[in-house]
Amino acid sequence: MKAWLLHNTCNLADNSLPLIWSEVPTPAPAAEDVLIKISCCGVCHTELDEIEGRTPPPAFPVIPGHQVVGTVAATGEGATRYKVGDRVGVAWIFSACGVCKYCLKGEENLCTAFKATGRDAHGGYAEFLTVNENFAYSIPDFFTDVEAAPLLCAGAIGYRSLRLANLINGDTLGLTGFGASGHLVLKLTKALYPDSYVMVFARSQEEQEFARTLGAQWAGHTDDVPPKKASAIIDTTPAWKPVLASLKNLAPGGRLVINAIRKEETDKAEMLGLGYAEHLWMEKEIKSVANITSADVREFLAIAARHGIRPEVEIYPMRAANRAVLDIKHKHIRGAKVLKW
Numbered sequence: 370m371k372a373w374l375l376h377n378t379c380n381l382a383d384n385s386l387p388l389i390w391s392e393v394p395t396p397a398p399a400a401e402d403v404l405i406k407i408s409c410c411g412v413c414h415t416e417l418d419e420i421e422g423r424t425p426p427p428a429f430p431v432i433p434g435h436q437v438v439g440t441v442a443a444t445g446e447g448a449t450r451y452k453v454g455d456r457v458g459v460a461w462i463f464s465a466c467g468v469c470k471y472c473l474k475g476e477e478n479l480c481t482a483f484k485a486t487g488r489d490a491h492g493g494y495a496e497f498l499t500v501n502e503n504f505a506y507s508i509p510d511f512f513t514d515v516e517a518a519p520l521l522c523a524g525a526i527g528y529r530s531l532r533l534a535n536l537i538n539g540d541t542l543g544l545t546g547f548g549a550s551g552h553l554v555l556k557l558t559k560a561l562y563p564d565s566y567v568m569v570f571a572r573s574q575e576e577q578e579f580a581r582t583l584g585a586q587w588a589g590h591t592d593d594v595p596p597k598k599a600s601a602i603i604d605t606t607p608a609w610k611p612v613l614a615s616l617k618n619l620a621p622g623g624r625l626v627i628n629a630i631r632k633e634e635t636d637k638a639e640m641l642g643l644g645y646a647e648h649l650w651m652e653k654e655i656k657s658v659a660n661i662t663s664a665d666v667r668e669f670l671a672i673a674a675r676h677g678i679r680p681e682v683e684i685y686p687m688r689a690a691n692r693a694v695l696d697i698k699h700k701h702i703r704g705a706k707v708l709k710w
Contacts, residue, residue, distance in 0.1 A: 370395040372495030373690045374430040378422035381698045386691045387420045396499040398445035403502050410493030411436025411518035412693045412706040415630055419488055423631035427488045435461045435486035436521045437493030438514040450502040457505040460521040460666045463490045464501055478660035494690055506666050509674035519680040519705035520673055523549035525661045528669035530628040531557060533656050534601035539564040543602035543618060545611040547571040547580050549705035553680055554603060559584045560676040568595045579703055599623060607633045616648035628658045680705045
């Protein structure tokens, strides 16, 4: 089959083309696996983290991609959840041990044996993928394949972030960074917390205006002074500076939820400006988001279908994966990007 392979890390700042178009063996489903014929795969900022070395090292060479949608082409012995022809998706969580204390509590995201799709196992920048049937998810009929792809990571991790924010209807929510996940969190917030005031901190006027069209009551730059203090702020940026700004913009008792695998090291010195009184006093707290669980994916897909939450999507042909990755690195993002066969 045809697939994109990542052989090593590199710096995307110089417009390197990190992915190599390759011919690789088509996988066969093991016991309890499904073989998925891929129709499309979302492109995530996490791919940038993998390529530039901000995540635990991938199992090189690896096929990236963890927002996968396709149809079941074959099933392994003992796999009974799906039949050939069923439409399914695969998310960031490729597998977990299932028996540790975290898995038994439904916290697979914290399992020490957690494997990530497209990093620890081959992902969706390819024609086919195999995965254990327990980590494949039925796609609601409401969504097209392309619409469903970003929901499997940007949407699911946004849903987890919003739950961890402990928001109550009427609270003020801030969103720092407004890419694929941020715009879905805004749509989800408007559906679940209709009386909440939403503020978006984004790097460009285009992103700020996009946020307003989706219902944000205020949008500005990270350095701008917002009209209110926020009960919670969700940060989806790769930088440290928005963390300091967000802590300053929290109301007493507010919570900052950092939805990022790693922060870039280039501006780490910004942390030297962290002041207890200005940023942490008044019982503010910081909560990180680690991966997602199977329940996050299933619950969010159902909620998104019920409330009619569709992502804004820009489609690229599968052969344009390098261009899509570089566009996320260098250009302003409006919604999500999806590779399509």
